[in-house]
Amino acid sequence: MTKKRLDRDKKWFFQRFPYSQMRMDAVFPDGGQFHGLVSVIDLVMGDYYYWEMPKAGRTPVCGKGMVWLQLIPEGAHHVITAKFLPESRTVEGICYEKAVAVWYVDVIDGWGCDPDGVAYFDDLYLDVVFDPEGDVVIDDRDELDAAYRSGELSEEQYRGAIAEGDAVVAALCSDIGKTQQWCQEILREARRRMESGEDVFQKNSERGL
Secondary structure (H helix, E strand, O other): OEEEEOOOOOOOOOOOOOEEEEEEEEEOOOOOEEEEEEEEEEOOOOOOEEEEEOOOEEEEEEOOOOEEEEEEEOOOOEEEEEEEOOOOOEEOOEEOOOOEEEEEEEEEEEEEEOOOOOEEEEEEEEEEEEOOOOOEEEEOHHHHHHHHHOOOOOHHHHHHHHHHHHHHHHHHOOOHHHHHHHHHHHHHHHHHHHHHOOOOEEEOOOOOO
């Protein structure tokens, strides 16, 4: 398993980007709710990087003006990353209708916090990728299978990862419009708390370290 930090300072090299992290227990006006850990990365600079999705085609996943909202729901074994487009929703001349370009969900074995306060998770290989166009992709199943065959993962971890992936698809991909609205509500509440400084850990920002 690989340890990954929510500030994405390793693989994505977001060392200098404003990072905010908080515990959230919120109930929204539409009846939705969220209980768990929330983090926000504001991509204040950088060229655009794209993924090629089956239906959506060339999809921006990071670049100047985008925001990564990361969620670890209480009691769950996954990390949701909602990759928000710039507020204008225009990227290199293309105007996007939806606020979120794509979601990437890591199935995890567990999570904690490093000494500097940044949360991390232990990646269990399996990922679920989906977007507003209806793409749903199960990624890295081959890596999960290989880790199980090598003895790196127990049968319980292996079966648990598959079950968690199935649960993510059932909960988040059956009504993607509802999932997008839910993520927007969480980001709105996170922004409110970030602006007020209410119980928020911040790094590389005016309020942070």
